[in-house]
Amino acid sequence: MEVVTFNWKFTEFLNKKDHFKGSPYILIILNQPIQYSNDIFHTLWENAYLRICADGGANHLYDEFKGIYIPHYIRGDLDSLRDDVRHFFHSQGTVIQLESGQESTDFMKCIDLISIKEEEEEKSSKYDVLAIGASGGRFDHIMSNIHYLYKLKDERKIYLLSEKNLIFLLDKGKHNILCDREIEGPTCGILPIGVQRAILTTTGLKWNITNVTSSFGVMISTSNILINDVITIETDVPVIWTVELQFK
Numbered sequence: 001m002e003v004v005t006f007n008w009k010f011t012e013f014l015n016k017k018d019h020f021k022g023s024p025y026i027l028i029i030l031n032q033p034i035q036y037s038n039d040i041f042h043t044l045w046e047n048a049y050l051r052i053c054a055d056g057g058a059n060h061l062y063d064e065f066k067g068i069y070i071p072h073y074i075r076g077d078l079d080s081l082r083d084d085v086r087h088f089f090h091s092q093g094t095v096i097q098l099e100s101g102q103e104s105t106d107f108m109k110c111i112d113l114i115s116i117k118e119e120e121e122e123k124s125s126k127y128d129v130l131a132i133g134a135s136g137g138r139f140d141h142i143m144s145n146i147h148y149l150y151k152l153k154d155e156r157k158i159y160l161l162s163e164k165n166l167i168f169l170l171d172k173g174k175h176n177i178l179c180d181r182e183i184e185g186p187t188c189g190i191l192p193i194g195v196q197r198a199i200l201t202t203t204g205l206k207w208n209i210t211n212v213t214s215s216f217g218v219m220i221s222t223s224n225i226l227i228n229d230v231i232t233i234e235t236d237v238p239v240i241w242t243v244e245l246q247f248k
């Protein structure tokens with residue numbers, strides 16, 4: 001069985017010891033306060049292939065950085081984008097796209113844009129997405145952001161990144177997660193969201209399990225602790241991996 005490896009190497013990436021050599025990613029700024037230090041945000045921004053604000057995400061970018069960072073696109077139903085922010089970014093060359101459908105969120109509308117760009121570029125592979133601001137604030141928004149990890153799991157890798165958490169989906173199968181314990185951990189969790197139950201086998205954690213059934217109302221692994229740099233997880237259905245982040 002194929003083993004899927006996740007390797008973010010946050011420290012190397014954020015210290016810019018090395019130019020980012022991972023797969024190219026697209027940065028989506030969601031409508032939440034941007035809580036990173038300037039250095040970290042700068043690195044996330046600089047290394048992105050394309051930068052997109054989901055509607056009111058642009059307000060935060062503008063308020064936080066006073067127009068230093070100009071996104072390629074602002075997209076959404078534009079019910080959150082302030083007029084002063086719209087005018088400023090428009091004057092700086094940002095493409096502002098109104099998509100008024102009320103069946104999908106502005107996050108999803110931004111991902112639709114990425115698919116459109118990939119078709120235009122006739123790309124055979126899909127860009128990874130790094131979405132910031134996905135896990136704070138409104139619970140329905142947080143769940144919707146996680147829902148899109150499931151919906152798009154066969155299409156591309158999406159990472160939800162906040163100042164405190166990294167969240168991504170593990171599809172059914174075997175995974176090696178290479179953790180950078182300078183920044184990731186100590187706590188982590190495996191969440192069988194959207195499935196009836198998952199049968200899990202793990203190594204590298206303080207509380208490992210072997211062929212154990214995990215489901216809400218029975219047992220879920222939260223407040224677990226990384227004890228190795230490499231965590232292995234085997235699951236028979238998709239589950240959510242979450243790890244605490246402590247940026248120094």
Ligand SMILES: Nc1ncnc2c1ncn2[C@@H]1O[C@H](COP(=O)(O)OP(=O)(O)OP(=O)(O)O)[C@@H](O)[C@H]1O
Nearest residue numbers: 030031054055056080105106107134136137138141
């Ligand atoms: N409080 C929040 N917590 C987590 N994610 C959020 C939150 N607010 C917004 N987002 C994310 O940012 C995106 C853009 O925000 P925006 O406020 O424009 O939302 P929306 O999709 O128009 O939904 P709504 O109209 O219900 O607010 C959302 O689609 C969502 O992914």
Ligand SMILES: Cc1ncc(C[n+]2csc(CCO)c2C)c(N)n1
Nearest residue numbers: 076077079101102103104105106144
């Ligand atoms: C069953 C159902 N529930 C809620 C919505 C509303 N909704 C979902 S995404 C979205 C866009 C937010 O900008 C809105 C308004 C719907 N359409 N269908």
